[in-house]
Amino acid sequence: MSMQCPSCGSSHIQPMAVVHAGGTQHFHATHMAVTSDGQFVQGSSQGSQSTALAQHCAPPVPPSPLPFIGAYGIGGIIIYMSMTVCPLLARECVYVGMAGLRYNWKQAAVGIGVIALSWLLMKGWHAQAKAYSAAKRQWQSTWFCHTCGQAHRPT
Numbered sequence: 001m002s003m004q005c006p007s008c009g010s011s012h013i014q015p016m017a018v019v020h021a022g023g024t025q026h027f028h029a030t031h032m033a034v035t036s037d038g039q040f041v042q043g044s045s046q047g048s049q050s051t052a053l054a055q056h057c058a059p060p061v062p063p064s065p066l067p068f069i070g071a072y073g074i075g076g077i078i079i080y081m082s083m084t085v086c087p088l089l090a091r092e093c094v095y096v097g098m099a100g101l102r103y104n105w106k107q108a109a110v111g112i113g114v115i116a117l118s119w120l121l122m123k124g125w126h127a128q129a130k131a132y133s134a135a136k137r138q139w140q141s142t143w144f145c146h147t148c149g150q151a152h153r154p155t
């Protein structure tokens with residue numbers, strides 16, 4: 001079965017993923033240099049390079065869960081710290097649990113506030129992740145026509 005571009009009828013079409021992979025090159029280069037005191041030094045650089053066309057056909061970028069994971073961590077640490085008591089001159093903090101929460105309630109409230117914030121961040125991330133998976137599915141089924149330069153989705 002041969003696919004054809006619905007706009008110009010050309011059969012020179014490829015999935016976006018193939019165009020993207022074909023135009024992206026990963027390189028690793030090594031350089032030699034001689035310093036002023038006559039020593040050889042070696043340096044290397046690596047990375048990836050993609051053509052403008054490959055960038056045009058790049059997949060959607062997934063949202064990062066790190067902000068809310070970090071906020072959960074910070075909130076958890078604040079609450080944990082409010083459950084410990086560090087007496088003056090003592091070497092180690094003592095874990096006192098709920099009693100510490102009552103005593104350090106202001107700090108605990110800050111920790112709960114941070115956790116509430118991270119919950120909001122997580123909800124935002126969840127919505128972004130849903131939009132991302134829809135965009136990714138769309139990208140996977142999109143074809144790029146090399147003749148007219150248009151992207152098409154077979155229906």
Ligand SMILES: [Zn+2]
Pocket residue numbers: 005006007008009010145146147148149150
């Ligand atoms: Zn075309």
